[in-house]
Amino acid sequence: MAHRTDRELVDAARGGEAEAFGAIVRRHQKRIFRLTSHLLRSAAEAEDVTQETFVRAYGALARFDGRSEPFTWIYRIAVNLSLNAIRARKTTRNSAPPDDPKVEGLLFESRGAGTTPADATQDRELALALIDGLGELSETLRTTLILVGVDGLSHAEAGKILGCPEGTVAWRVHEARRKLRAYLAGRGHEEDEA
């Protein structure tokens, strides 16, 4: 099967070609899973939400108007489902303890090749502190920062997913980072000038 774009696959799936939507799933499920993992901080919940995202997207194919990319459209569904799951489980803002199995399971080890064990430990503590700090942020700032800072989306892409202007995304990222910087400083992670 020749490489088809997301739009072509969506059009094919809307035409009744089930394999076309399967192709979309295989193409984007990893990114959706990583996104939902960072949002939910639980691999098991992230897997469920990922599956639910594609199922819901398939059920809403008829309402895909084509004004945005299918990837953006699916991302939006994944964010909505993740936020619904967070609200449903009534997550408190309290940060998870470092030995939280969800967090431990989420974060195996960093890929810092060539780093000393001490540096690896320090990076791991820093990443865990960031996860805790993200838990202290508001839903808006946390979600935006994960999309941009962790998932690597551009401001424009994040803006399309979240439904806000690019400038607003930038402001949210700045604001989230400002708060996280203060949070990390309070946890003993000082700014490294080197």
Next chain:
Amino acid sequence: MSDEQGASKLVVRAEALLAQAELREPDYDALAKRIEGALATAGQSDDSLLLPPLPESVDDGRLSPAETAEPKLDAVAASATPAPEPASEREGASLADLARAALARRESKDRVSIAKESLAIATQQRTPAAPATAKALPTIETDDTRDRKRSTIPPARRSRAAFDTRGPWIGVGVAAIGLAAGFGLYLAGNRKTEIIQVPVAANTPNAAPPVTTQTTAESAPTAKTLTPDMLPRERGAPAPMLTPDALARESASSKAPASVADARPVAPGERPAGPAAVAGGATATTGAGAAKPERIVLEEEHAAGDAGPARPSKPPAATGLRPAELNANGGIADKPSTGAAQAAVGAVLGAARSCIAGQPQGSSATLVFGSSGEVTSVSVSGPAEGTPAAACIQSALKKARVQPFAASNFSLGVTIRPP
């Protein structure tokens, strides 16, 4: 990520660590098969899942595209509103919530337009010094950050505008004070009676009555508490307007010793005692025909401790009235002092009371002193009027004497009770 420049390196590094962390990823092939298997049972999806999850809200700031491309985190952190956490977390993604969020965004845009208009007006009216103030504003000035500012008018212009708005209020305040003062003067002008109570130094053993001195000064503009040291001008009384006769008497007796029963010499430069001077001023006015003669009513009591409820048993020490027969220029007093009047009437009051001995009620008499200090006339009213007792009273009271005074006459009333 273009906004990594200038951002907190620590936070960005932490984000990178989190992004690069190996997650406990599932078996994606199995996951895909499960998903494909679930697609067959997929029903209609909820519309809310297709709506923007986190649209722009009033709590959001916004950066311009230029700042988005090259963010300056320090400047943003300084200019942005500190930590505007969302007022309330969105509970559920119902259509009602989304509609409210959309409405909030619309209102926010309205406020942005209002802020723009205000800024345009302020720019048009800005003084030449204003651009320097504008330069001091944060470089990041977006629609929403402008919306957050309380005012777009520079501080200098705000202060001037405040001064401009204070002017009319100051005028209104001054006018109100003027009206209040005028009303107060009007009310004070209607009050014409001042009452001073002083004791009568009666010579009779059983008569030490307090004296109620009632001064009717229609020309007095205000009613105030009188003090002995007050000059006639200070008391609001008009300046003495002496008749030619009074002036002649004054000049003739200016160096004559002025002494009454309890008078004391007053140095030429010393301020004269008040009541006499005041009475003199009022009498002088009377002599000029400008006002009615002043009238002093002496009310007799049987004993000093037998005072009625309305009469003080003790003379008010605060008034401190004492006779002073010389005016400020060392000349003759305008009127007899109260003490002198007390002494004069008290000296003859016993004889007058004896005239109505045996009668159940007392009578009243009005004495008129001439400027020479002698009693020129005595009128009797009451039960004794028209009776031989009246002539007796007149004869007794006519023996009263006071020091000469500058005014043309001086009248006082006295109540005579049977002994």
